[in-house]
Amino acid sequence: AQRVTQPEKLLSVFKGAPVELKCNYSYSGSPELFWYVQYSRQRLQLLLRHISRESIKGFTADLNKGETSFHLKKPFAQEEDSAMYYCALRLISGSARQLTFGSGTQLTVLP
């Protein structure tokens, strides 16, 4: 079965410092990877998806199939980036329609 691992439950960085939230997955096929974010008192929302290869709010994430990783990065963290971040995986093949989420990383950006 597929699995998503986010090794850091809590991560604190200072404003302006680079930040990397780690995500590793276990699946032998070709998955779709996503990052979802939940700001304080807001609903969970999609941040970015690997197939789009886009940068959202300064965040990027590259799918590394060799290392089975999809780490989220931002070169200069801002205080408004403080939130809970979830990495998620969806299988491309078969009839699977659901996402498998990691346990989440709470990011705090300190002033």
Added chain:
Amino acid sequence: DVKVTQSSRYLVKRTGEKVFLECVQDMDHENMFWYRQDPGLGLRLIYFSYDVKMKEKGDIPEGYSVSREKKERFSLILESASTNQTSMYLCASRGSGTDTQYFGPGTRLTVL
């Protein structure tokens, strides 16, 4: 904008009660999902539905059931609530052929 609404933000029930959590989406999405969100465990899928009257078990279906009589509404039922079902419950929907899930605001259920 896609809107996913949940019937209650906060709910307090007693052990053994039957509990209904309602979710409604307004974008004609085929797929709907129920998760529970617990600190350190992330989001775990309870049940999902890909069409009216269709349902599939997720990772933790024990103690729960669901109902989808209409496309826009997906209900989660706790037949006999227990204290270990105290949690935040999130509903989500997604259209077929798309990859974005839209989440509701969540229902924080406390079972005493």
